[in-house]
Amino acid sequence: MLGKLLKYEFRATARLFLPIYAAIAILAGLMLLLRALPDDARGVSFLTFMVGLIYVVAAFGLVITTVVVLVSRFYKNLLGQEGYLMFTLPVTTGQNILAKLIPAMCWTIGSSLLCFLVVILQNFFSGGAPIRIPNGETAGFILLMLLALAAFILFCYMCMAIGQTFNEHKFLASVGAFIIIQLVLQILGVAGAFGLFKLGALANLSFSVDNIPGWSVLAGANVAMLAACAVFFLITRWLLDKKLNLA
């Protein structure tokens, strides 16, 4: 069932993303073409500038579209009128959430890669540094980025799942939940770090960064991020299972 949900979700989102992707790919191609031309001609440099400008605007538009789509698909398709269909299909709530999360992650990754397409292509054509095979630490860092992305998306979902439990002003309540929980998490984070520091001072430990091996920090961060994903996912699922309140 998850496969079927994913099929329809990718279809529904592709019609928004693919045209922008195509436009950016064409712009990237144009820029490479223009750079290949001798740049002493004034017209060419002006054209390069214009195409570059449009590229930046398009890339910026893409980033905004990605964020708007990942929030609005969840809100509209699950918590709006379309939720009447999605929550009466014989699928589990977990599947419904994953069917939003996975495409949202794919499109975000795709959009990020596209924004750097010109840099990547130029590097490739100008015979620049060959693409390095990532070592363990780079791989760990990439994993952390992906987990952080998933955690952020799931955090947004959780806030919307909280907002929908209200009988009125659901979206406002979602935004309110986002701000308040972020604030609380920040305060807890600072307090926690401060507490650790104090504890360390009491125990007479030296908290020098040099003493901690890099890989353990990375591994710890990955585990913490994974835990955050799990917590946000489980809360969202519980809210949509037990506290669903479609308008």
Next chain:
Amino acid sequence: MSEHSPYLLEARSLTRSFGRNVALSGLDLRLAPGHIVGLLGPNGSGKTTLMKLACGLIKPTAGEILIDGEKPGPESRSKVAYLPDTSYLNDNMRVSDIVEMYADFYADFDREAAFSLIRDLKVDEKARLSTLSKGTREKVQLVLVMSRRAKLYLLDEPIGGVDPAAREYIINTIIGNYHPESTVLISTHLIYDVEPVLDHVLFLKEGRIVMEGGVDELREQSGKSLDALFREVFRC
């Protein structure tokens, strides 16, 4: 969790409030298989709330509702065919896409029957939903629901937005696709149109059942048609 129940739908002291507004108040209800039940009541009497509770789209404030002995969940959803009173389909999809989607997800969906109903109703299957009129869209939604072989059909105002000629067709569709081991619950205030097909009615007023019974008995007892009875019970 699963207790065997002779009832397709069972509500026990079912209560749901929205803030200070009580939509359903201590409702007790049992629906056995094999009936076409009219859920009749004026606007705001709790008809839609009851159906949404049965689908798990909202949760009870107190009491409980069971579908075939179980709380609404993924299991019950495969047994219930629900027609909401709002437009709930993605506007960008074509009629044929939606039919295929239903066929994809519901094992009990009869794809051929759906396409033949769509042709009968002269709906262009290649049209996007956004280009269809409100009434045509309602017809499409009804076709989707009635093309399933579900145990319980919950139809919320199925004929509210369509013309009288189509009403007759829709009611015939409901009857034509109805089979004896299932139950159909139809909410409406257009009693005159559905009266001929109902065998049981529930009169809902301010979140409570004020009258309930077999259609023939009620007619006999009161000496009136359902329509006349309704006007009497709900006189403003």
